[in-house]
Amino acid sequence: MKWINGHLSYRMGAVALMCFYWLGQPVLGAAQAFGEGTQRPIGAGTTIVHSKFGGQIFGFDIDQHGTEGVLSEDKLLANGNVLAAIETFDQKSGKILKVVSATENQDNFLTLGIEGTSVGLVEQEIVTGIFVTDRIYDVMNPLKSNAITGTWTPPLASDDIIIGLSRNQASTTTAVLYFENDGNDFSSSVFGTNVGANTFEPVVNLTNPIFGFNEAPQVAYDSVTNQAVVATANGEVGGPPPVFALVDLTTGVVNTFNGIPGPPPFRQGSINGLAVDSEDGIACTTTEVDFRVEFYDLAKETGFAVVLPGATSQIESGSDVEYDPIHKLFFVAQSVSTTGPGSSIQVYNTKGKLVESLNGFSFSNASNVVFTHIALNPSTRSGYVDGPDAGVTEIQSFTY
Secondary structure, three states: OOEEEEEEEEOOOOHHHHHHOOOOOOOOOEEEEOOOOOEEEEEEEEEEEEEEEEEEEEEEEEOOOOOEEEEEEEOOOOOOOOEEEEEEEEOOOEEEHHHHHHHEOOOEEEEEEEOOEEEEEEEEEEOOOEEEEEEEEEEEEHOOOOOOOOEEEOOOOOOHHHEOOOOOOOOOOOOEEEEEEEOOEEEEEEEEEEEEOEEOOOOOOOOOOOHOOHHHHHHHOOOOOOEEEEEEOOOOOOOOOOOEEEEEEEEEEEEEEEEEOOOOOOOOOOEEEEEEOOOEEEEEEOOOOOEEEEEEEEOOEEEEEEOOOOOOOOOEEEEEEEEOOOOOOEEEOOOOOOOOOOOOEEEEOOOOEEEEEEEOOOOHHHHHOOOOOOEHHHHEEEEEEEEEOOOOEEEEEOOO
């Protein structure tokens, strides 16, 4: 991400991106493990989705109720314009199915995710000169229509910027975390929405400055309690424990509690990822400095932590966390793997036990304008993750 005259933009020039890419080479082999009584391949797959025009992928997701996925790409053209496109693809073959929309100007697209039952959501930044002057939220309902069917109209001003969405496809409600980019402060707010129905619950302001945009808060959704779960931490080495906010999206009541302290002298650093098991009321986070995965009982406000397998350095910290509600598994992205070459996805059960390591990837938060994302399809025990191309023009399949 970068700022354009006080506005946050997800676009970065191709030359600048090349200065930051990770130098590791992709390893496409799959590990072997026993699952459900039979031997089956797990880990990185050989199906690669390539952006249609060779541009950088700005967000993607796959439909847990269907067979398609969606991505956005931006490609800097020789004339200074940007070719921006929304594209759908087949989860099984990786083939691009349709270019849903494309522009050649200064605008760009960002895939925010698939929400509820097969509802694709993509943000379009309208750029006038060097300013982002408007944001339009395109909806594909359902995704398999391969067309923009309407717009999502959240209670956001043109200067309001979405920090994150809960990306839960097991519920029609999505929690949205955003901040007002007016230059006065970094305070954030949250609200619930049914993207497909274009309905909204009241906006709730998070007044504690720890939840400000500058502390990189993460958001998830508990469908049993109808609460947004927001987690953050002071990013300084030796800083205080993480802080959680449980936001009732119906009443607006906010309950906060402190997480567990990290081991001295490092402490946790920032929260990199967050996911929630709604059925059991368990939140899972990754923390930056101490390379741990933390598990919290949200009702009891208690938790414990485990160190990522073999991790001894901050560079081996986890990032994105996603949850499979069918098999009750948390997935943790680890850009610099400690269980294989390149990158890995570490899989934990809800008790904090490491179930398996999915190896053979090449992804890195350091090279991505939009950070690493694990997209799951629990019904097929498969998914996609960023990579292996260092230019961020591809996403790679995996099985578990």
